[in-house]
C-alpha cells in the first residue's frame with residue numbers, strides 16, 4: 679500500500695498540532711497568527727514601490743559614508759520602513775533626516791523608535807506616498823526600493839532635485855545613469871545631479 683502525503687494531510691496535521699498545543703498554552707494559538715499576518719502585511723506595499731525588507735546596518739553606514747553627508751544637510755529616505763536609515767543619519771551625522779513611508783504601522787513604529795532614541799529632534803517621518811513628496815530641499819536621497827520604482831523616480835529627481843544632490847540606491851542601479859561611486863560587493867550606487 680502506498681502512503682501519499684498530500685497538502686490536505688499536511689494541513690490537517692499542522693492544525694491538529696496547533697490546536698493541541700493551544701490547549702496547554704494560548705500563546706501557541708496567538709503567536710503564529712501574529713507572525714503570519716505580520717509577514718503578509720509587508721506584501722501590501724509591494725505594488726506601491728517595494729515591500730518592507732530592512733537594510734542591514736553595516737550597509738546603511740556604508741551608504742551614508744559614500745554620500746559624504748555632513749551635519750546640517752537634509753536627507754530623505756524614500757520608503758523609510760522602520761526608520762533605520764534616518765535614525766543612523768541623525769545619530770551619526772546630525773543631519774535633518776526625513777523618512778517617507780506609506781505603511782501606517784511602520785510610520786508609527788519608526789516615530790516611536792526615534793522618540794525612544796531621542797533622535798526626533800533631527801529625524802522625522804512623513805506618512806505619505808514617496809511620489810507625492812517634493813524633494814527640492816534634499817542634499818541626499820536614499821532608497822532601497824524595487825528596480826521598477828527606482829527607475830520611475832528618475833524624472834522626479836530631474837525635475838525637483840537641486841544641483842549637487844546625491845542619490846544613493848541600495849541593491850538596484852538607475853538604468854542609463856552613470857554612478858559617481860559604486861560598491862559592487864554591497865550593491866550600493868551613488869549618483870550626483
Ligand SMILES: C[S@@+](CC[C@H](N)C(=O)[O-])C[C@H]1O[C@@H](n2cnc3c(N)ncnc32)[C@H](O)[C@@H]1O
Pocket residue numbers: 723724726727728729730731732733755756757758759760761762763778779780781784806807808809821822823
Ligand atoms: C525595502 S523597504 C526599505 C526600508 C528602509 N528604507 C530600509 O532600508 O530599511 C521599502 C519600504 O518602502 C515602503 N514603500 C513602498 N512603496 C512606497 C510608496 N509608494 N511610498 C512610500 N513608501 C513606500 C515600504 O512600505 C517599505 O517600508
